[in-house]
Amino acid sequence: MKISREDVVRVAELAYLELSEAELENYRKQIDEILEYIGKLDELDTAKVEPMAQVLADDQTADATLREDVEVPCGLGGEILKQAPDPEPPYFRVPKVIER
Amino acid sequence: MTNWTIDGIRGGLAAKKVSARELAGEFYGRIAARNPELNAYLALSPERAHAQADKVDRLVAEGRPLPPLAGVPIAIKDVISTRGITTTCGSKILENYVPPYDATAVERLEAAGAVILGKTNCDEFAMGSSNENSAYGPVKNPVAPDRVPGGSSGGSAAVVAAGLAVASLGTDTGGSIRQPGALCGVPAMMGSYGRVSRYGLIAFASSLDRIGPLATNVRDIATMMQVIAGRDANDATSTTAPVPDYRAEIAKPVKGLRIGIPKEYFGAGMDAGVRKKIEAGIEIYKKLGCTLMDIRMPHTDYAIATYYIIATAEASSNLARYDGVRYGMRAESDSLLSMYRKTRGAGFGAEVKRRIVLGTYVLSAGYYDAYYLKGQKVRALIAQDFHEAFTKVDAILTPTSPVPAFKLGERTADPLQMYLADIYTVTGSLAGVPGISVPCGKIDGKLPVGLQIFGPAFGEARVLQLAQAFEQAGGATV
Numbered sequence: 001m002k003i004s005r006e007d008v009v010r011v012a013e014l015a016y017l018e019l020s021e022a023e024l025e026n027y028r029k030q031i032d033e034i035l036e037y038i039g040k041l042d043e044l045d046t047a048k049v050e051p052m053a054q055v056l057a058d059d060q061t062a063d064a065t066l067r068e069d070v071e072v073p074c075g076l077g078g079e080i081l082k083q084a085p086d087p088e089p090p091y092f093r094v095p096k097v098i099e100r
Numbered sequence: 101m102t103n104w105t106i107d108g109i110r111g112g113l114a115a116k117k118v119s120a121r122e123l124a125g126e127f128y129g130r131i132a133a134r135n136p137e138l139n140a141y142l143a144l145s146p147e148r149a150h151a152q153a154d155k156v157d158r159l160v161a162e163g164r165p166l167p168p169l170a171g172v173p174i175a176i177k178d179v180i181s182t183r184g185i186t187t188t189c190g191s192k193i194l195e196n197y198v199p200p201y202d203a204t205a206v207e208r209l210e211a212a213g214a215v216i217l218g219k220t221n222c223d224e225f226a227m228g229s230s231n232e233n234s235a236y237g238p239v240k241n242p243v244a245p246d247r248v249p250g251g252s253s254g255g256s257a258a259v260v261a262a263g264l265a266v267a268s269l270g271t272d273t274g275g276s277i278r279q280p281g282a283l284c285g286v287p288a289m290m291g292s293y294g295r296v297s298r299y300g301l302i303a304f305a306s307s308l309d310r311i312g313p314l315a316t317n318v319r320d321i322a323t324m325m326q327v328i329a330g331r332d333a334n335d336a337t338s339t340t341a342p343v344p345d346y347r348a349e350i351a352k353p354v355k356g357l358r359i360g361i362p363k364e365y366f367g368a369g370m371d372a373g374v375r376k377k378i379e380a381g382i383e384i385y386k387k388l389g390c391t392l393m394d395i396r397m398p399h400t401d402y403a404i405a406t407y408y409i410i411a412t413a414e415a416s417s418n419l420a421r422y423d424g425v426r427y428g429m430r431a432e433s434d435s436l437l438s439m440y441r442k443t444r445g446a447g448f449g450a451e452v453k454r455r456i457v458l459g460t461y462v463l464s465a466g467y468y469d470a471y472y473l474k475g476q477k478v479r480a481l482i483a484q485d486f487h488e489a490f491t492k493v494d495a496i497l498t499p500t501s502p503v504p505a506f507k508l509g510e511r512t513a514d515p516l517q518m519y520l521a522d523i524y525t526v527t528g529s530l531a532g533v534p535g536i537s538v539p540c541g542k543i544d545g546k547l548p549v550g551l552q553i554f555g556p557a558f559g560e561a562r563v564l565q566l567a568q569a570f571e572q573a574g575g576a577t578v
């Protein structure tokens with residue numbers, strides 16, 4: 001077994017994801033099977049391989065195309081706030097964060 | 101029903117045989133008749149479409165030059181932001197989300213005269229290969245309504261195949277443009293990573309996500325690519341590499357080009373009907389005077405495993421933003437953390453939650469090296485396979501999908517089996533190279549097969565040229 005029920009509970013906690021008992025067991029089983037399949041990567045010796053985080057060549061990366069840090073007005077603040085479930089312009093309101 | 105093409109519309113407008121307004125009306129009529137069955141559009145934007153059509157008609161009336169997509173009715177996948185048009189990503193968590201701005205690709209299409217008809221259904225956050233992961237129900241394949249259209253851009257492929265749009269935008273992370281293109285029988289292209297701006301594309305896996313076109317013929321794909329490709333200051337990963345004149349490039353002869361056939365893409369697991377059509381497709385290139393060469397791409401078999409590490413890891417990070425605070429739905433609760441958990445638990449569908457759990461796991465302390473780092477290293481080996489192949493050949497030919505469109509519900513119970521549907525497409529996604537799927541006959545005259553052509557990074561012109569030659573030589577009916 002690659003992944004335990006406790007692992008799934010821990011990971012769901014890290015991801016702020018509420019899962020039902022049925023989901024926990026179902027995902028554990030399915031992810032276990034996927035991790036089993038992923039295990040085939042161990043057949044490859046990658047000790048001397050550099051990890052690839054992105055595909056662009058050096059002269060095409062973000063670093064090569066950095067712009068001047070100039071302030072540009074966005075002007076969408078009002079419209080963006082309208083999308084919030086509980087806006088209190090100019091703020092987003094959330095449930096209580098700090099217990100007294 | 102007229103089979104409109106981009107050039108056909110241009111001619112029709114210029115000769116005043118049709119107006120952009122009439123054309124939009126005709127397509128909304130078709131949508132009203134067929135969409136209830138297909139479920140391919142999630143939202144329509146007639147006000148915006150008609151305003152744009154009127155603008156095009158004024159250009160015609162004033163005898164002014166027409167931009168390249170003047171009056172062309174186009175559909176946009178629902179993971180791409182459209183100002184003022186509800187954009188759900190096929191998810192309940194964004195049910196009422198209305199973006200305050202347009203994606204750069206959408207902005208460029210409209211600036212080129214395109215008429216945006218509406219938004220197309222897709223797997224939730226583009227995660228899926230059958231469109232069955234949409235919170236708004238699956239799309240039906242227009243050529244066989246008991247079958248899936250492929251995914252995740254199932255709606256974008258279905259609307260083009262059914263004549264409910266002349267072209268569409270899809271997104272491709274592991275095959276999500278090319279595979280539905282193949283299963284619905286329309287050309288579908290993913291440009292190189294960095295070729296088309298991702299600004300306004302709602303992120304799934306940022307190192308893999310790409311926007312690209314689906315259309316009824318290769319020339320229209322070239323026209324669409326021409327409009328959307330190129331550097332955008334709002335996407336630091338969009339490159340400054342010059343955009344060639346694709347419409348001129350596709351007319352060049354393909355005689356003498358070297359085409360690689362990788363043995364690893366023709367193993368067990370491929371449907372016999374697909375194999376027959378692909379072999380017939382390869383014969384066409386021989387007749388066109390191309391040099392066919394057997395090549396090896398030894399890490400192909402590791403691509404799905406690598407992809408499902410990297411894509412889920414990036415997804416778990418990107419989807420952290422859906423927390424019930426700034427947009428989308430919120431499940432009420434008395435504390436902030438509990439609100440996050442409940443919102444995400446109730447708002448995301450099964451496949452998305454499965455991938456968040458897997459992605460968080462492969463990134464978590466103690467597993468990062470074994471999974472995520474390992475995945476990044478094997479990704480380098482897969483990219484190296486392509487790099488080496490392109491020192492010997494100009495392009496690589498493979499099937500797009502191992503199977504034709506499968507029956508609705510046939511694969512939903514087993515996620516791993518569903519993932520294997522992307523076995524021929526994820527390789528190019530990981531390597532960042534461009535790929536196209538072009539129609540390559542139909543099994544028993546019914547189920548479409550797609551032939552995939554890969555080119556080297558920023559070799560879109562070569563890919564399009566080979567696709568055009570194939571189409572012109574009757575590839576669609578082999």
